[in-house]
Amino acid sequence: MKNNKDVKVALIGNPNTGKTSLFNQLTGLKQKVGNYPGITVEKKLGICKLNDSVKAEVTDLPGTYSINPTSLDETLVLDTLLNEKNNSFPDVVVVVVEIENIKRNLLLFTQIKDLKIPTILVINMIDQMKRKGIDINVNELEEKLNTKIVLASARKNVGIEELKEVILDYKKLDTTSIGKITDKIDKEYFTKLKNAFPEFTLYKSWLLITQNNEFEFLNDNQKKLVLKFREDLGCIKRYQHKETIFRYQIINNVLKSSFKIDKSKASDLRGILDRILTHKIFGYVIFALILLFIFQGIFDWATYPMDIIDGAFASLSSWTKSILPPGTFTNLLAEGIVPGIGGVVIFIPQIAILFTFISILEETGYMSRVVFLMDKIMRKFGMSGKSVIPLISGTACSIPAIMASRNISSWKERLITILVIPFTTCSARLPVYAILIALIIPDKRVLGILNLQGLTMMALYLLGFTAAIFSAILLNAVLKIESKSLFVIEMPNYKIPSLKNIFYEVVEKTKAFVFGAGKIILAISIVLWFLASNGPSTFKNSEQIVTSKIENANLSEDILQKKVASFKLEHSYIGYMGKSIEPMIKPMGYDWKIGIALISSFAAREVFVGALATIYNVDNDAENSGTIKERMAAEVNPNTGKSRFDFPTGISLLLFYAFAMQCIGTLAIVKRETNSWKWPILQLVGMGILAYVSAVLAFNIFS
């Protein structure tokens, strides 16, 4: 509950100004990621203790260049600042600008200042001042901008305490605008506007009439007046241009004497690095080497903690069975819940390593160079450079990646991006790939340093990207939608990655997997265990049926118990379900047990490993049933006498999971983003056919 003393703070700034680093420094781990009501744009809220009795509720608003929105993200910033009745309306706005791009960043500041909301200016990345030959006269700048300025380096925790003190004293901030822009544009017009909306500030009234939004907080009369002003659109557009020109004139005047750059003192390391990293040959080679290093790291470093976790859960399962009294709940714990949780926890090391690398690439500024590098290529496939970020984000999860495609202005490019994103290897595929690769690819070194399993993993990631690219080419040729777009990207400065930011990012992503996917995996494991441990009359009489068979008469007690367990699973509810789809999946090399895992993972592919772990645990009646990998490796194909997960079946499964659209969440978000069922159905059917055909071909070629 909000205390009366709490201060509502909105963090606003252009993209790449270090706003999120500042948010992390202010709020630490006291953060909550949510959505804005009714839409799926991320909302980051955090609590910051200003002193012993006052706290600040900090909202990290999406990055925007101005409050004239061109995308859904930017519209949010405008809505937050205009609607005073809104729960998110700030008491004070903190505008974050970057020292090197201060001129462009100040445009947003001058707009917010005109809304007469108390505003603090944070000049971030001051640690780069000396290297860039920059000198600022803070007092003069404060005086000219009518505000308090805090010089900060969010990454190095510089200026944070000072900022907290300024936020505490926000009521003392000067709210007068900088220069009478409206008078310079057309005094008469703006007087008329002021008189039409006497209850609002002049700049707020101007924003109300210039934006194409429906403002729900206006009453009917105000809405009518807004529409009336909007009738003269030509005049509005002309005045908007004038506004921007006048704002930059003011900014130039303000910065003329208070902000100086001595180019002779600046080093041009950035230019050299840019030339190398975006080079038409070296750029791609470097990117490929970085990817190779990442996947080597995932396999080489994650193996040790994964083996420890796997072993620990196997022991825990046996221990649970030995310590608790025999019964159904004990079985549920030992065979359903413990392996189910184990199937989630085991993949934490790999996911954490992957996101550590991705965060480092983002933090250093390298990712923007990759986007630039890829733009030329992407255009040939009907996408834009902006499609690269959603495609790379797709390695985490397709859902936020599809949402991230909203900043692509061309509908055709956006639609193609949305449709091909699910081919990129998301974190849910990682557990499936990891276990299958460990089973079918030997843990060997290639050229002395490269791990063969790591290379296979990289090949699967590249396969996902390749499938996305080929689908994009096909869609580009088939879709008859006319549209054009421009590609503009800002290259942030190279930075030493902040450990704190990387830590928060990795924790957030790992938490999302464990608590998001983990809950589903656990729930499905429980249901699967029940369906595998119960069945119709044949199941109930399993022991009697098996022991009464003549060929089993001379078997040892141990082997007989295994036969009973196997018979039980085959005649359980899940056994019948698996058997019912066996004819369809046999051409892919799968038996009914793998069929069960396929059915269970239809809604979410990561369930595959957990499902198999549960099935093989129920199937194996021995006290110590081993790790997930051991249980899968021990499974024998009765027709061939070889391992069930041999090379042909393993490759077939890898290809099936690389291409199949097994994620209900993604289908739902595609429907919402495209506003039609046509596209998610096309994805489901198209990807399903590709997955099935590839799996059948792979199994038959390698058999």
Next chain:
Amino acid sequence: MQDILTYIVLGLAIGFLVKKYIFKTKNNDKCDTDCGC
């Protein structure tokens, strides 16, 4: 007793899955953005 506990846990698991995939709750400002995949 063990049977009762088993059915409670099973009921909770089914309830969770039904809520997640069939009666999906509308977004509000308290929703997180994890996608469950």
